[in-house]
Amino acid sequence: MNLLVAEDQSMLRDALCQLLLMEDDVDRVFQAADGLEAIAVLQEETVDAAILDIEMPKKSGLDVLEWARANSDTKIIIVTTFKRIGYFQRAVKAGVDAYVLKDRSISQLMKTIHTVLDGDKEYSPELIENIISDDNPLSVQEQKILRLIAKGRTSREISLALYLSDGTVRNYTSNIFNKLGAGNRFEALKIAQEKEWI
Template identity: 85%
Template sequence: MKLLVAEDQFMLRDALCQLLLMEEDVDCVFQAADGLEAIAVLERETVDAAILDIEMPRKSGLDVLEWARANSNTKIIIVTTFKRIGYFQRAIKAGVDAYVLKDRSISQLMKTIHTVLEGHKEYSPELIENIISANNPLSAQEQKILSLIAKGKTSKEISQLLYLSDGTIRNYTSAIFNKLGVSNRVEAVKMAQEKEWI
């Protein structure tokens, strides 16, 4: 089989390619240092499966995935350290074949490659758990207020922007803290941004 590895960290990419080439059913491994290089390889070569990092210069792994779905039959495997729900949801929507975390062995990765080449999908269980447990407890108004807090706005400034009293904004802020189980604005913003609720 012919594979493509797109990863912007040279040592990691090189090591992964060397290990994959040691597998007896791997004929060759193309390398790309960023998303644009990956697309150039896919345009030029017939590749059975592409193993893509998400965060790369010029074009991300998700950009390459979306390009490949429109222009190629290559199976796409995203391998990432990021458990961000937004990334995972975008990949699923674009029709990714596998979306797995980087903490796996080469034998596990080869198993994933064979799984997708047989026409099946594979997603890391942790990512599915994240989506199930990621229901946003904040109302639309609370999200709007927390977004303004994230921009450094004071309660008074928010009250003027939303045409509400200062006391009402303070009540909303307290409700946000209670729902998120935090004690201050910084913690609230941090949690909501990590879970992509704002």
């Protein structure tokens, strides 16, 4: 695959590019030091996924995202240190494929890249937690579990999907029932969906 890394801090950009090039399925990694350079690369090269910082000179990562949505099929991944709600909401509105925080490993970033190339979205749980209404009593992890329950997954399957023990999943499920006043999975799911909590 061909990737683009747009990051104005050269040391960080170089390190990230070198690490990505060590991955077996990465063929080329283009670099951009600012938003205008990123757009120039997207115009000239075939890029499967672009990894963009938000705060860059000339044009921000959000500007590049909005340009790409109008002019390109490239998957866009915002990687940032900022948990600002406004940035996140603007990115989601523009159709960002993934919006994740920088405190992740290369293997986690590669997993995100594969997720978006498969057509799915990914947002850091911390960001989602920030914008969820206070009325929703469910934690981000509890919402994830309920969404998997909605897909018909067993506790064992949920534990594997979320890298949790069976006991931890059962504890989360019990907490969900208590918070929603539900007697079973079906009731909990019905309540959460009706209230648009998941």
